[in-house]
Amino acid sequence: MADPVTVRAATPDDADAICAIYAHYVTSGVATFEVEPPTRDEILRRIDAVTAAGLPYLVATLDGAVAGYAYCAPWKTRPAYRFTVEDSVYVAPDALGRGVGGALLDGLIAWCGQVGVRQMIAVVVDADADGSLTLHRRRGFTDAGRLVRVGFKHDRWLDTILLQKSFD
Structure with missing residues (x-):
């Protein structure tokens, strides 16, 4: 039987694993516009x-290895936005469907709820985004809007869907 997913704060020792996971999404997908x-x-x-x-920067381990990471960053830099964050969740391709994304997002939500965050925003590229949309909606995020053709990557225009979770 496989070990359960464990979520913890990221350390500098996790940087190589985070780089590898993220590089996959940067080079082969559209989950990020990088x-x-x-x-x-x-x-x-x-x-x-x-x-x-x-704010939280977390990693999830599965079977003794980093299987994903997630963090929240300020939504915007202006002071009036100081209680609003944007979440990002990335799961290693070989760990998809094993509860890693859910464990990471639950960790972010718990952390942010404890430090006074009032709103969490998810910006999801709509192409091949069913998993990310389901992940967020199951945790109380609601659709807040769509930005049309705001990104161009891999020779195509991409929309983003904005989702929002309130903590009040």
């Missing part, structure tokens, strides 16, 4: 920026 995979140093900088803001 077009070049970031370096290990850039991932470390991003982890530091998120955690310095008092």
Whole structure:
């Protein structure tokens, strides 16, 4: 029997695994609009920026290996948005369908609920997004809108769907 999913705070030792998971989505998919995979140093900088803001940067382990990661970042930089965050969840391709994404999103929601976040926003690229949309909707996110043709990647225009979860 496989070990259960374990969620914990990311550490610098997780950077290589995070890089590998993210590089898959950057190069072969449209879940992110980034077009070049970031370096290990850039991932470390991003982890530091998120955690310095008092927000969660989590990894999930499965069978002893990092199987996914997730974090919340400020939605916008202007002070009036300080109680609103955007979540990001990425699961290793070989761990899809094993509860990793749900465990990570549950961890983000729990953390943000404890630190006074009032709104969590998910920006989901609508192409091949059924899993991400279902994941968020099952946890109380509601559709908040669609942005049409806002990204161009892999020779096609892409829409994003905005979802929102309120903590009040």
